[in-house]
Amino acid sequence: MTVGPLVALFAVGLLLLIVGFLAFETYNAVVALRLRIDKAWANIDVALKQRHDMLPALVSAVRGVMQFEQDVLEEVARARAAYAPAEPIPAQAVVSDATSSAIRSLFAVVEQYPELGSHRNVLDLQDEIERIEGVIADRRELYNDQVFQHNARIAQVPALFLAPVFRWRPREFFAAHPEELARPDTELRPA
């Protein structure tokens, strides 16, 4: 009895099983990664929106006292007006960084007005916005980590072989492109 072909058939079957398993798991893993990236972005978007909604309250709370700090207040207002959730992610990163910077400047100036320290409302708003800034920073890190996992995965075997078939492309990090930072026309637009 010739058993060679049977053994060869078994070996090929086992090999096909392993290859099929890897292809199936890789496809599912990349799809899950893409969904996680979308979810991570949605979570950032929620925090950006929260910050956007809170800024007018903060500006109006301090405007009366900080009459001589119009530049700082206008910078915050400009940054807020530039918020555009439909823009590409790197462009939103530029706006988010500028908003964070404007908020930090505002808080630094607020420190110079001791009379604002007695305004419970201002302190509460300041605490809440600082909390949201922390949330944005953490979720940005999480999003970028997730994008890194995705981009690394589709650049490696075995996903590398599946990427052209399913048109998987690297996703963009939540970070400003160097050219966007350098380009003068990406300056924040007034409302």
Added chain:
Amino acid sequence: MRVVDGPVAPQLAVLAGGGLVAGLGLLARGFNGYRTATRVGDIATSRIATIAAGEVRVSGIVEPAEVLLVSALQSAPCVYYRATVREGGDDGDDEVLAEERAIGFRVRDASGDLRVFPRSARWDVPPRFEDRSSALEGDPAGLRWRTGPGYTVAEPDREAQIAALLGLDSPVPSLAPPLAVRSRRGDRRYAEARIEPGDTVTVIGRAVPFAQLADPAEADVAAGNHLPADDPEVAANIAEARAAGLLLGDPEQAWGNAAIPGFGIGRPVREPELDTEATRPALAAPEEAARTARTFEIPPERLVLAAGPGTRLLIALGSPTSVATRNRSTFLIGLLGAVLAIGSAAAFAVAVGAGIAT
């Protein structure tokens, strides 16, 4: 193909059959390891302080919640253990003890802590204690059967801490478990995997507000005679008792002093109702009371980690990198298992061929 002599063929067939089954078993285990490694490796770690609801991966140090378990084979305080004792004899290998228990705990990272409810979790915990006993050598040095209760307080009081520092054992050891009697059948093999306070763990699950947990009281798992509240008979009994007005609406009405946080397992946060002759326990200081309240009262909106629809809870010992590496190694061993299966299949075929030829 070379034909093996007749008498060798049956033995070879058995060996090859065993190798085939073992190889396929290793391959299946390897597939499972690959899945776990992918799941752990593909999710980014969330910081606990700013965690968002939904599927998350957190990694940090285990802290006890209310109480701790005492492991079966080494009496170690832990939040999870899986203990097995196998006994070998002439007529085969028997599992004489298989116990797996878990209890809710906290995970702490640099930003904060998070409660984990381990119901229906999958545990990836390698054994911490593996040894064997024999008739000649006796029990292994690390074996320390649990002889007291299965639970211990998470934060022992001052006297217990002093006793532990001085190395004093419990003054009244209770009866040893029946398994502590030496086996008459042959060697025993002991294995215990556990997660202790202070260990690093990686947890993947669903972050949900505490109020959305289906039944927080059922969060602890216990293999064996555990009856969940969604058991039809238990649920019917509860509904019947509720309809008859037998169930009290307030924990304090139902449990009396036991409803006072810290009572009986530390310092109570408020004055309990006691007989006049009873020794009154010292009340907790404000900081201690706050800590006790934090331990026992979880705000409904607080996010906790549990299994959820479509998200199975995975609790693995070690950092994410070490968990992924461990499971990738399992996959590589699984591939070797495939090679073993192919080789065994070839040997099996030769043996069967030889059997037919003779």
